Amino acid sequence: MNFKEKLSKKVKENNSLLCVGLDIDEDKISNMSLLDFNKKIIDETKDIVCAYKINMAFYEVFGKEGYELLEKTMDYIPKDIPIILDGKRNDIGNTAEKYAKSIFETLNADATTVNPYLGSDGIKPFLKYKDKCSFILCRTSNTSAKELQNIKSNGKPLYESIAEKIKDWNKIGCCGAVVGATYPEELKKIREILGNDIPILLPGIGKQGGDLEKSVKYGGENTIIVSARGIIYAKNPREEAVRLRDEINKFR
Amino acid sequence: MNFKEKLSKKVKENNSLLCVGLDIDEDKISNMSLLDFNKKIIDETKDIVCAYKINMAFYEVFGKEGYELLEKTMDYIPKDIPIILDGKRNDIGNTAEKYAKSIFETLNADATTVNPYLGSDGIKPFLKYKDKCSFILCRTSNTSAKELQNIKSNGKPLYESIAEKIKDWNKIGCCGAVVGATYPEELKKIREILGNDIPILLPGIGKQGGDLEKSVKYGGENTIIVSARGIIYAKNPREEAVRLRDEINKFR
Numbered sequence: 001m002n003f004k005e006k007l008s009k010k011v012k013e014n015n016s017l018l019c020v021g022l023d024i025d026e027d028k029i030s031n032m033s034l035l036d037f038n039k040k041i042i043d044e045t046k047d048i049v050c051a052y053k054i055n056m057a058f059y060e061v062f063g064k065e066g067y068e069l070l071e072k073t074m075d076y077i078p079k080d081i082p083i084i085l086d087g088k089r090n091d092i093g094n095t096a097e098k099y100a101k102s103i104f105e106t107l108n109a110d111a112t113t114v115n116p117y118l119g120s121d122g123i124k125p126f127l128k129y130k131d132k133c134s135f136i137l138c139r140t141s142n143t144s145a146k147e148l149q150n151i152k153s154n155g156k157p158l159y160e161s162i163a164e165k166i167k168d169w170n171k172i173g174c175c176g177a178v179v180g181a182t183y184p185e186e187l188k189k190i191r192e193i194l195g196n197d198i199p200i201l202l203p204g205i206g207k208q209g210g211d212l213e214k215s216v217k218y219g220g221e222n223t224i225i226v227s228a229r230g231i232i233y234a235k236n237p238r239e240e241a242v243r244l245r246d247e248i249n250k251f252r
Numbered sequence: 253m254n255f256k257e258k259l260s261k262k263v264k265e266n267n268s269l270l271c272v273g274l275d276i277d278e279d280k281i282s283n284m285s286l287l288d289f290n291k292k293i294i295d296e297t298k299d300i301v302c303a304y305k306i307n308m309a310f311y312e313v314f315g316k317e318g319y320e321l322l323e324k325t326m327d328y329i330p331k332d333i334p335i336i337l338d339g340k341r342n343d344i345g346n347t348a349e350k351y352a353k354s355i356f357e358t359l360n361a362d363a364t365t366v367n368p369y370l371g372s373d374g375i376k377p378f379l380k381y382k383d384k385c386s387f388i389l390c391r392t393s394n395t396s397a398k399e400l401q402n403i404k405s406n407g408k409p410l411y412e413s414i415a416e417k418i419k420d421w422n423k424i425g426c427c428g429a430v431v432g433a434t435y436p437e438e439l440k441k442i443r444e445i446l447g448n449d450i451p452i453l454l455p456g457i458g459k460q461g462g463d464l465e466k467s468v469k470y471g472g473e474n475t476i477i478v479s480a481r482g483i484i485y486a487k488n489p490r491e492e493a494v495r496l497r498d499e500i501n502k503f504r
Contacts (some may be wrong), residue, residue, distance in 0.1 A: 144371030
């Protein structure tokens with residue numbers, strides 16, 4: 001099964017567009033091992049989510065042990081739930097090939113995130129993995145995203161040009177867009193450019209203050225809504241995941 | 253000693269602006285272990301280089317073993333030679349903090365490369381490490397770099413705006429620019445914007461076909477000239493390193 005089929009199956013089964021981000025943080029987890037923490041979160045949310053997202057930064061910081069923790073966490077996730085390995089990797093062609101291989105072969109993730117600053121050369125090696133999906137950073141959720149991403153050329157902001165490129169790249173292999181929930185008008189425009197077939201990965205809900213109703217309305221069904229800190233550090237992660245899943249569903 | 257002092261000392265000692273890139277590739281190394289290969293290259297070039305650059309992609313592809321290989325290679329490099337860990341990492345603020353910590357604390361590199369697509373939020377956590385240096389991708393060496401990096405806004409290509417930002421970011425902490433040797437006119441313009449105090453990391457010489465004379469002339473003394481494949485896979489890596497170091501010096 002390819003990424004899109006796996007995702008679509010899980011969206012239906014769990015009636016959910018919610019993706020839980022396993023952004024572990026030593027400072028916030030004191031009463032158990034980080035692996036046990038992840039296992040607990042996975043046990044409590046696996047029937048609520050459509051996917052898990054793992055941001056590599058939170059694992060790399062622990063060095064070799066972090067790498068093992070990443071592998072063990074991925075192993076623990078039920079095989080029918082798609083894993084998005086959020087690495088935002090990027091490099092020139094022959095090097096991007098190595099990153100694509102690391103993520104899609106060595107770690108066997110279902111999807112990843114890629115930074116587009118180097119242009120097509122840096123994206124295409126990822127798209128060779130036809131059964132996987134590469135989400136290209138388009139309009140990110142952070143405040144300073146606008147410094148580059150909103151630069152206007154011929155009256156059009158850069159993120160719109162990236163959305164157009166994503167539409168082209170998607171002809172080569174499965175390509176998605178990363179769009180922050182914190183910028184609903186940009187999301188609306190990007191969805192118009194992409195059409196409905198291209199998945200959007202949408203972080204920025206929760207701690208970052210993104211607008212949920214507009215995100216669901218403008219992003220549409222093919223949108224994976226990420227919450228990390230807001231769920232995993234909640235008093236009751238399962239209750240919080242259920243609440244958010246159901247709130248998303250109210251707007252679908 | 254901070255990165256700049258360490259670099260400047262080694263530039264003088266070895267009379268060199270040459271940085272060797274340890275881009276190991278299993279397909280090209282068959283007669284010894286990858287670690288032995290790196291050790292051999294380091295032994296043969298340590299009195300010729302001003303720095304080593306290690307691109308993380310070539311190590312990540314081997315998973316946990318690759319991480320160990322990266323650590324052992326870094327350990328083997330003499331402590332007075334700066335190590336640039338080329339990861340092109342990037343993320344929003346709290347996550348970029350983890351990447352900066354991974355590179356500058358967990359792995360204790362002297363410098364790194366960072367992608368600017370997310371704007372200042374994603375750069376500032378790296379600049380907190382005052383003794384280290386963060387080279388921001390400005391105008392990369394690959395063919396499709398122009399797709400984004402040459403986009404014109406108010407008559408100015410994006411890479412010029414990035415160079416201006418690097419000049420600002422350098423007020424917070426040591427900031428450099430990555431500029432490809434394959435685009436000498438862009439290099440000239442970027443050096444004009446940056447002034448002479450900000451280091452430039454310049455890949456693209458050798459296999460990629462960059463112009464050495466113009467690179468040295470336009471980049472000036474504060475330029476680290478990278479060659480990876482052209483040296484490490486040469487019949488005689490030491491001879492090739494000496495040749496390139498001396499050729500660079502002819503133009504200084």
